[in-house]
Amino acid sequence: MTKLDLEQFLPYRLNRLSAAISREFQSVYGPHHDLTTPEWRVLATLGQFGESSAKEIGQHSSMHKTKVSRAVRALEMRRWLKRRESEEDRREEILTLTAQGRRAYKDIVPKALAFEQRILRDLGSEAPFLLAALTRLEDVLHG
Amino acid sequence: MTKLDLEQFLPYRLNRLSAAISREFQSVYGPHHDLTTPEWRVLATLGQFGESSAKEIGQHSSMHKTKVSRAVRALEMRRWLKRRESEEDRREEILTLTAQGRRAYKDIVPKALAFEQRILRDLGSEAPFLLAALTRLEDVLHG
DNA sequence: AAATGACGGTTACGTATGTAACTAACCTTG
DNA sequence: CAAGGTTAGTTACATACGTAACCGTCATTT
Numbered sequence: 001m002t003k004l005d006l007e008q009f010l011p012y013r014l015n016r017l018s019a020a021i022s023r024e025f026q027s028v029y030g031p032h033h034d035l036t037t038p039e040w041r042v043l044a045t046l047g048q049f050g051e052s053s054a055k056e057i058g059q060h061s062s063m064h065k066t067k068v069s070r071a072v073r074a075l076e077m078r079r080w081l082k083r084r085e086s087e088e089d090r091r092e093e094i095l096t097l098t099a100q101g102r103r104a105y106k107d108i109v110p111k112a113l114a115f116e117q118r119i120l121r122d123l124g125s126e127a128p129f130l131l132a133a134l135t136r137l138e139d140v141l142h143g
Numbered sequence: 144m145t146k147l148d149l150e151q152f153l154p155y156r157l158n159r160l161s162a163a164i165s166r167e168f169q170s171v172y173g174p175h176h177d178l179t180t181p182e183w184r185v186l187a188t189l190g191q192f193g194e195s196s197a198k199e200i201g202q203h204s205s206m207h208k209t210k211v212s213r214a215v216r217a218l219e220m221r222r223w224l225k226r227r228e229s230e231e232d233r234r235e236e237i238l239t240l241t242a243q244g245r246r247a248y249k250d251i252v253p254k255a256l257a258f259e260q261r262i263l264r265d266l267g268s269e270a271p272f273l274l275a276a277l278t279r280l281e282d283v284l285h286g
Numbered sequence: 287a288a289a290t291g292a293c294g295g296t297t298a299c300g301t302a303t304g305t306a307a308c309t310a311a312c313c314t315t316g
Numbered sequence: 317c318a319a320g321g322t323t324a325g326t327t328a329c330a331t332a333c334g335t336a337a338c339c340g341t342c343a344t345t346t
Contacts, residue, residue, distance in 0.1 A: 004252045006187045006204060010259050011161075011168045013277055016205055018154075018161035020284040025154045036302085044149045055324060061149060062159055064304065069326060091311045091324045109147045116153050122283040126276050133266070133273035134156055140265040141163040179332090198294060207334065212296060234294045234341045 021119070028115045029108045038063060038071035040108075046081060046097050047105035053092045080104060164262075171258050172251045181206060181214035183251075189224060189240050190248035196235045223247060 006012055022037065029035050035043070041061040046052055049060065058068045072095060075081045080101030083093040097105060120127040149155055165180065172178055178186070184204040189195055192203065201211045215238060218224045223244030226236040240248060263270040 002253070002256055004187060004191065004255055006184065006191060009187075009255065010262060011164045012184070012204075013281070014157065014161040014164055017277065017280055017284065018157040019205075020281075021154045021157055024284065038302095041149065041155070044147060044152075048147065048149060053324075061155075062162075065325070066304065066327085067302090069324095070302085073326090086324095089312070089324080093325080110145070112147055112152065113145055119153060119280075119283055123276070123279050126279045129272040130276035130280065133269050133276055134160065136266050136269045137160055137262075137273065138156070138163075140262055141160065141167065181332095196294075208295070209297085209334065210332090213332085216296090232294080232342070236295080 025112070025115055028111045032111075033104055033108065036071065036074070038067045039074055042068065042071045042075055042095075043080065043097070043101065043105055043108070044112075046095060047102070047109065051094050051096050053086070053094060055092065057095070075101065168255070168258055171254050175254075176247055176251065179214070179217070181210050182217055185211065185214045185218055185238075186223065186240070186244065186248055186251070187255075189238060190245070190252065194237050194239045196229070196237060198235065200238070218244065 026037070029040060041063060042057055045057045045060045049056070052060075054065065054068045054072055057063070057072075058065050061068075063071075072081065072083075076083065078100075079098055081095050081097050083095055086092045086094050123130060169180070172183060184206060185200055188200045188203045192199070195203070197208065197211045197215055200206070200215075201208050204211075206214075215224065215226075219226065221243075222241055224238050224240050226238055229235045229237050266273060
């Protein structure tokens, strides 16, 4: 039997890296705005696409609909977004950022990009390989 | 303001990849043994290092001590490991796999390695770049 | 050797999350 | 246009998790 070294095992490594980078990134927006990850994703999706339904947000951000539902409610409480009933389909609600929400978005986005840039810069010449490899991996893992 | 595309954003991508690969890997050992991820990690660590304390397992597998504690109890219920009080330090417990636990370990390891190999093979010539890039990323993210 | 603090491990509690059940609205098919 | 099935979104429930408090043991200081 070949040996298995857990610390070198791909799923384990990806899980660790994902946790580490999420933790660090949280320290980018956390202190200023105290957002959870799902809330950040809803904010980012709405900032990027403008109006969206909860369902669309879930598709763009790979989040379960209950997660979206709760994050939307939290952002609504904070008055960062508002809901509006859709004209065509009264089951769905159109979500849009408020002025306050857009302000937060515009505050966070440059920090997020700078955070990503710092990591890519630290990776140096390896960065393009990483990005390409991640894309391949996404393909291999059936999307 | 530069645009931010969530789906291309590094923390998001890593999180998604980690979730996807974990889900697929779970389908490797899940059906046969019905293990949670923490349980699998404890099993893998004990299988790899032989006797360990809970603390050591936590260090090797990057798990919080409460997570380790619960996974250990679950594996103990299953009679896959047993505890023994340490001679030198009666606070700590030495954990070892039972014959049954070792059998499960030896059953899963080849499946795990095959799973990893399949992915690396699918990555083709990109595989070494990915592994190197992950190592760099681990360094950059403060270990 | 008594006292204080550090440490391994467990547990109580609050929070986050997914599954499943639900509501209201939509869309078929008869 | 009534009935059955589907869909967007919410909520009840069970489970997983980390923080903090805790217990017993070890180590250090006096």
